[in-house]
Amino acid sequence: xxxxxxxHNHDDHHHGxxxxxxxxxxxxxxxxxxxxxxxxxxxxxxxxxxxxLVIRAELFQPGMQIVEPEFYNQxxxxxxxxxxxxxxxxxxxxxxxxxxxMMVGAPDMALPRMNxxxxxxxxxxxxxxxxxxxxxxxxxNFGWTFYAPLSTxxxxxxxxxxxxxxxxxxxxxxxxxxxxxxxxxNMRAPGMTLMKMPLFVWSWLxxxxxxxxxxxxxxxxxxxxxxxxxxxxSFFNAAGGGDxxxxxxxxxxxxxxxxYIMILPAFGIASHIIETFSRKQLFGYASMxxxxxxxxxxxFVVWAHHMFTVGLPLAAELFFMWATMLIAVPTGVKVFxxxxxxxxxxxxYETPMLFAIAFVVLFTIGGFSGLMxxxxxxxxxxxxxxxxxxxxxxxxxxxxxxxxMAAVYYWIPKWTGNMYDxxxxxxxxxxxxxxVNVTFxxxxxxxLAGMPRRIPDYALQFADWNMISSVGAFLFGASQILFLFxxxxxxxxxxxxxxxxxxxxxxxEWTVESPAPYHTFTTPPxxx
Amino acid sequence: MNxxxxxxxxxxxxxxxxxxxxxxxxxxxxxxxxEVTGLNGKIELRATNVKNIEIDNGRDVSVxxxxxxNEEMPWTFKPSEDNIQIKTGKYHTATFYVKNTxxxxxxxxxxxxxxxxxxxxxxxxxxxxxxxQQELAPGEDALLPVRLIFDDELPSSIxxxxxxxxxxxxxxxxxxxxxxxxxxxxxxxxxxxxGHEMEPSI
Numbered sequence: 001x002x003x004x005x006x007x008h009n010h011d012d013h014h015h016g017x018x019x020x021x022x023x024x025x026x027x028x029x030x031x032x033x034x035x036x037x038x039x040x041x042x043x044x045x046x047x048x049x050x051x052x053l054v055i056r057a058e059l060f061q062p063g064m065q066i067v068e069p070e071f072y073n074q075x076x077x078x079x080x081x082x083x084x085x086x087x088x089x090x091x092x093x094x095x096x097x098x099x100x101x102m103m104v105g106a107p108d109m110a111l112p113r114m115n116x117x118x119x120x121x122x123x124x125x126x127x128x129x130x131x132x133x134x135x136x137x138x139x140x141n142f143g144w145t146f147y148a149p150l151s152t153x154x155x156x157x158x159x160x161x162x163x164x165x166x167x168x169x170x171x172x173x174x175x176x177x178x179x180x181x182x183x184x185x186n187m188r189a190p191g192m193t194l195m196k197m198p199l200f201v202w203s204w205l206x207x208x209x210x211x212x213x214x215x216x217x218x219x220x221x222x223x224x225x226x227x228x229x230x231x232x233x234s235f236f237n238a239a240g241g242g243d244x245x246x247x248x249x250x251x252x253x254x255x256x257x258x259x260y261i262m263i264l265p266a267f268g269i270a271s272h273i274i275e276t277f278s279r280k281q282l283f284g285y286a287s288m289x290x291x292x293x294x295x296x297x298x299x300f301v302v303w304a305h306h307m308f309t310v311g312l313p314l315a316a317e318l319f320f321m322w323a324t325m326l327i328a329v330p331t332g333v334k335v336f337x338x339x340x341x342x343x344x345x346x347x348x349y350e351t352p353m354l355f356a357i358a359f360v361v362l363f364t365i366g367g368f369s370g371l372m373x374x375x376x377x378x379x380x381x382x383x384x385x386x387x388x389x390x391x392x393x394x395x396x397x398x399x400x401x402x403x404x405m406a407a408v409y410y411w412i413p414k415w416t417g418n419m420y421d422x423x424x425x426x427x428x429x430x431x432x433x434x435x436v437n438v439t440f441x442x443x444x445x446x447x448l449a450g451m452p453r454r455i456p457d458y459a460l461q462f463a464d465w466n467m468i469s470s471v472g473a474f475l476f477g478a479s480q481i482l483f484l485f486x487x488x489x490x491x492x493x494x495x496x497x498x499x500x501x502x503x504x505x506x507x508x509e510w511t512v513e514s515p516a517p518y519h520t521f522t523t524p525p526x527x528x
Numbered sequence: 529m530n531x532x533x534x535x536x537x538x539x540x541x542x543x544x545x546x547x548x549x550x551x552x553x554x555x556x557x558x559x560x561x562x563e564v565t566g567l568n569g570k571i572e573l574r575a576t577n578v579k580n581i582e583i584d585n586g587r588d589v590s591v592x593x594x595x596x597x598n599e600e601m602p603w604t605f606k607p608s609e610d611n612i613q614i615k616t617g618k619y620h621t622a623t624f625y626v627k628n629t630x631x632x633x634x635x636x637x638x639x640x641x642x643x644x645x646x647x648x649x650x651x652x653x654x655x656x657x658x659x660x661q662q663e664l665a666p667g668e669d670a671l672l673p674v675r676l677i678f679d680d681e682l683p684s685s686i687x688x689x690x691x692x693x694x695x696x697x698x699x700x701x702x703x704x705x706x707x708x709x710x711x712x713x714x715x716x717x718x719x720x721x722x723g724h725e726m727e728p729s730i
Contacts, residue, residue, distance in 0.1 A: 110529070110533055111537075174544055177540075178537060178540045178541070178544075181536060181540060182533050182536045182537055182540070185532070185533075185536050186530065186532045186533040186536060187533075212540055212543050212544055212547070213543070213547055214547070215544075215547075216544050216545075216546075216547035216548035216550075216551060217547055217548075217550065217551040217554075219548060219551070220548055220550075220551025220552055220554075221551060224551075224552070224555075235555060238598075238639050238694070238696065239598070239637050239639065239696030239697075239698050240637075240698070241639075243558070243559075243562075246554075246555065246558050249554070249558060250551060250554055253551075253554070311645075313645070313646075
C-alpha cells in the first residue's frame, strides 16, 4: 500500500499534550489513551502472573505446602479473570487506539470522550474485583467460567462485587468496540476501500463486531446470577424450576466468541510483522479477510463443544464436533498464508519477527490440541484435565500474548521515537520462548495421563512434570521483568528511529515521523 | 460528527440492547426447546390431561424410581417401590414416602427428571407431588402420590425408564415470622405464608 501525504505541516497545530497528571485523566487523544490501556494491561499482566506463580509454587510438589485450598481456588479464579479481561483484552484495545486511526488515516477515534470514559472505568472494575480478596469469605473461588450454582448458591458473598466488576468491564469493552467500528466505517482516508485496509484494522473490525454481539450476553448472564442471588429468581436454580445447564449454554455462547476476540487481533499483528520482515507483500490478503470473517461467524455455532459431557443428545454432539473442526479450515488458510509469505522472502530475525514466527508455530500447536479436544468421544477423556489447560494456554500465551509483545517491539519505535535494545529484546524472546514451552508442554502429558485441572494437590505420578512446569513458569515470569526494563529503557532513550523504522514496512503509520506527532492526519492522506 | 457516524452509532446501540434482550430470551427459548424435543429429561411441572391416551393393548414398560436429596436436605425421601412393571396407555399410581426428620417446619420441592431423555415427552402425569411444594411439621411424614401414564408413542427401543426425583429444601429461613410462628405453635394460619404455597414457577 502506498500513500502520499499531501500537506503534513505539523508546525501549524503544534499544541502538544497538556502537562501533569490531568493530561492522563482528561485526555481524549487516541495515542494517550492507547498508552494508558497498554500500561494498565501490563500492570494487570504482572498481577495475574503473580497469581499464576502462586498456583505453580503450590503445584511444585504434591501435597499442600504454601496456600490453603480455598485461597488456591481464589488465585485460580482471579488469575483467569484478570488475564482475560485485564491483560489480553485491554492490551488489544490499547493497540487499536494507537494504531487504527493512524492506519486508516484518521485524526483520532470517532468518539474521543467516550474513549476516555471506556478506559477510566476499567481501573475501578479491577479495584472492585481485587478488593474482594480482602472481604469476608474471600474472593470469587468458582473459576473464571463461574458456573452456576457454584457461583450463585455456593458462592462467597463477594460474588456481588464480582458481578458489578464484570458489568463495568463489559460496558468498557462495548464502548471501545463502538468507537473502533465507527472510526473504521466512517473515518477512513479517501481512497481506502474496505479491501485496502491493513489487516490489523480488519481484524479489529471483526473483533469489535464480536464484542458487540457477545458482551451484552455476558452482562445478561451475570445479571441473571445477580437476580438469583438477591431477588429470589430461579434462572439457574433447579429447585425453583431453573436449570444449571442453561447457565453453561449462555456462558459459552459468550465464551466461545470471546476466545476469538482474544486471538483475531493477533492474526492482524502477525500478518503485518511477517510481511515486513519477509520483505514481501503478504500472500493472500483477501483470503486472510475471508478467513477471519468465517472464523468469527463459526464462533457462534460451536459453543457446546465446551460442554460435551453435560449429557447432550448424540445429534448435538455430532453437530458441535463437525462445526468445531470446520474452524480448522479458515485457520489453516491463515497459517498457510503466513508460511507462504515467508517462503523465499529475504527474512531477517529481529525481535518482532521472532515473536511472530513463534506465534505461528506455537499457536498452531494449540490449534492441533484444540482439534483433539473437538473429537467428542476423546473429549470425554480429556475434559477438565491438564490437557485442556495446556491447550488454552498454548493459544493464549504464545498466541495472544506473544503477538502483543511482537506488536510492542514492532511499533514501539513509532510510539517513542527510539529503537529498543535489540540484544535485550532477543534475550527476552528466548527466555520467554523457553519458559512458555517448559511450562505448558509437559501439561499435555500429565493431562493425558489423567491429572484433573483446578486442584491444589495431585497424585504422586504427576510430580516430576509438575516440578518442571513450575520451573518454566518462574522463568517465564522473571523474563517479563526484563520486558518491563526494555520498554522503560526504550521510553527513556535509545537510537533514534526513522519514520519508516523497518526496511520493509508498509502502511500509513510509517509515513509519519517517529515518534508519531501528538496529532496525525488532521488533513486526511490520499490512498491510491 | 457526520451523519454516517451517527447512523453507525445508533445501529450499534440497538445491536447491544438487542443482544442483551436476546440473552434473557434464551431462557424461555431453552425451556421451549427442551420441552419440545424432550432433551435434558425435562418434563412439564403441570398436569396433562390428554384424551384418548388410554388404550387396552399397550406393551410392557419397566419403570424404576430413584430419589435423591439435594445437598444437605435432611428429610427421608424414598419410593415405596423401586421398580414397577406397567403397560403403556394405562394409568398407574406410585407413591413416595417422605418424612421431616428435623425439629423445625420445612418446605420442600421435588424436581423430576426422566432417563432416557427421549422418553420424557411420552410420560404424562395426571397428578404429581412435584406440582406443588410440600410443607411438613417437625417429625411429620406423608405418602406422596404420582399418577402417571406412558402414551403409546413411546419409542419401541425404550423398555425401561428411570423416573428420578430430587428433593430441594426451599424453606425461606429469612422469613423469621414463618419459622418462629410455626415452631412456637402449630396452628395453621393461611394469611401468614401465602407465599410458601405458590405453584412452582417454571
